[in-house]
Amino acid sequence: MGGMRRSPDEIERMRKAGRVVAEMHAATRAAIRPGVTTAELDRVARDVLERRGARSNFLHYHGFPAVICTSPNDVIVHGIPGPYRLEEGDIISVDCGAIVEGYHGDAAFTAGVGRVSASAERLMQVTEASLWAGIAEMEAGHRLHDIGRAIQEVAEKAGFSVVREYTGHGIGTAMHEDPNVLNYWPGRPGPVLKSGMPLAIEPMVNAGGAATRQLDDGWTVVTADGSLSAHFEHTIVVTDGGPEVLTLAD
Ligand code: MG
Numbered sequence: 367m368g369g370m371r372r373s374p375d376e377i378e379r380m381r382k383a384g385r386v387v388a389e390m391h392a393a394t395r396a397a398i399r400p401g402v403t404t405a406e407l408d409r410v411a412r413d414v415l416e417r418r419g420a421r422s423n424f425l426h427y428h429g430f431p432a433v434i435c436t437s438p439n440d441v442i443v444h445g446i447p448g449p450y451r452l453e454e455g456d457i458i459s460v461d462c463g464a465i466v467e468g469y470h471g472d473a474a475f476t477a478g479v480g481r482v483s484a485s486a487e488r489l490m491q492v493t494e495a496s497l498w499a500g501i502a503e504m505e506a507g508h509r510l511h512d513i514g515r516a517i518q519e520v521a522e523k524a525g526f527s528v529v530r531e532y533t534g535h536g537i538g539t540a541m542h543e544d545p546n547v548l549n550y551w552p553g554r555p556g557p558v559l560k561s562g563m564p565l566a567i568e569p570m571v572n573a574g575g576a577a578t579r580q581l582d583d584g585w586t587v588v589t590a591d592g593s594l595s596a597h598f599e600h601t602i603v604v605t606d607g608g609p610e611v612l613t614l615a616d
């Protein structure tokens with residue numbers, strides 16, 4: 367199924383939500399340092415939502431207890447903020463979302479805590495580059511799975527692997543709408559991209575193998591082999607002038 371096309375008025379509301387998400391990123395990024403707990407990062411993000419009068423699309427989502435996901439080291443996605451204290455050399459993924467005037471934004475980044483290893487730095491750089499390679503495919507007339515093909519090529523050329531079980535998604539009046547945005551080439555091109563279609567693109571890239579495992583908390587997804595994982599995401603809309611990233615700061 368193809369993605370929904372949104373009107374200019376709807377896209378304008380999504381820009382507002384996206385700006386709140388960008389502010390959550392800036393605030394949590396600035397708070398990342400050794401000794402800070404992931405619960406404290408959640409508090410920082412909550413403060414932004416409250417200050418902007420935005421609602422959380424993460425809190426209570428299928429019972430999720432926080433407004434962000436915090437996923438350190440071998441955690442791929444969906445880590446729950448809590449007592450874990452960041453340590454020098456960790457990498458930490460922060461996934462944030464917001465609802466403004468009924469429209470959703472969703473974006474994630476991974477950052478180092480203090481000084482990190484060269485291999486961790488490279489994993490983060492490659493994962494972010496794979497996201498931007500996917501974004502560059504968001505042109506009217508391109509096909510949906512051109513995005514995943516571009517992401518996979520960047521990640522695998524670097525010797526890393528892309529997670530298959532979790533994907534990007536359409537986004538608009540719900541956080542997760544059709545279609546799923548794969549981070550790999552599934553052997554067929556998928557639907558044609560059209561102006562006005564918003565998508566959340568979110569490569570999850572592992573330093574080792576692609577296999578995943580979910581912990582007993584029912585949320586936290588880790589790499590099966592214990593290797594590091596990075597995650598970057600933006601909410602983007604196809605326009606006649608190319609991709610417009612909605613979750614960047616002004
Ligand atoms: Mg997200």
Ligand code: MG
Nearest residue numbers: 472566568599
């Ligand atoms: Mg998402």
